[in-house]
Amino acid sequence: MGTTAYERMLSVAVAALHERDPERLWPLLAAELPGLLGGDALIYKLDNWNESEGTLGLSPDADAEFAALGDEDMALLRAGYPLADHYAERADRAPVTARRVAGRSWSGSPTARLLDDLLDVDHVLGIPLPRSTTPITGCMVYRSGRDFTEDELRLAVQAQSLLAAVEQQRQLLRRLGTPSEEAAEVALTPRESTVLLLLGDALTALSIGRRLGISERTVHKHIANIYRKLGTHDRISTLLRAQRLGLVPTAAAGRP
Known part of the structure; x- marks a missing residue:
């Protein structure tokens, strides 16, 4: 090529x-x-x-x-x-x-x-x-x-x-939810949004990387950015906040 x-x-x-x-x-x-x-x-x-x-x-x-x-x-x-x-x-x-x-x-x-x-x-x-x-x-x-x-x-x-x-x-x-007006201030990128969604599927960083064709290290960078933007520090609180903001469907946020 x-x-x-x-x-x-x-x-x-x-x-x-x-x-x-x-x-x-x-x-x-x-x-x-x-x-x-x-x-x-x-x-x-x-x-x-x-x-x-x-x-x-x-x-x-x-x-x-x-x-x-x-x-x-x-x-x-x-x-x-x-x-x-x-x-x-x-x-x-x-x-x-x-x-x-x-x-x-x-x-x-x-x-x-x-x-x-x-x-x-x-x-x-x-x-x-x-x-x-x-x-x-x-x-x-x-x-x-x-x-x-x-x-x-x-x-x-x-x-x-x-x-x-x-x-x-x-x-x-x-699959993503309908974001609230408040969610616009979070400003997740489309890739961060899909990583967040897969976090809601209870996938590990390694599994997310395989699904998206990216490295585990890159997934961790996306997760760190998501935590920073949402003001959270762990997966469960991140998904619950994402649910409240309409960033992920309720079912996805409830899986963990």
Whole structure:
């Protein structure tokens, strides 16, 4: 992975960690990843999606075009041919392109023709979340011209870690309580908020680090900052104060 690509990916990661609204995390990725991976547009699929419903988002460049699709074409697009079946049949979650999965039949498929008409793109790169199960969640990157190269596939493997971290952050942020007006003065960062939430799950610093992909030492730094901002000195008093401020759900604060 080149230095420029690494720096751009790091920039996206930093922006995601500072985002407080969980529903803005994947749109942030959708705006940045196509250019990072040599693509023109992107679709992401989350939660329990299928051909008719479920979370599906688009990169800004594709949003207007997809908004005009009819139900039949949208169902075709949501089906994710041939990548959905490819990943459903195996445990391997390595990024792969539609052409490598379907061979020559990809170009003549209804999905390929729809994408050509809609976005003038010829190729699709699937990047599932590393631990995704059926239905497969993650994103698909589209481009015109040549297929994605081996270097771009290796970069997509690196991007998987970013996707997984952002999705975990999104799920944790969605669990947080509705903060009170007083909570605004505490000014926890989004990362500190997620560490606080996992403290409420009775996890050790080591376990929190493993969940978030950070070191135990970094977790302890976050915990120290949380104690300082909340004016507390131990886990239980911290969680009780966080509960009163609406920073964590009652259930989480009550577990210890």
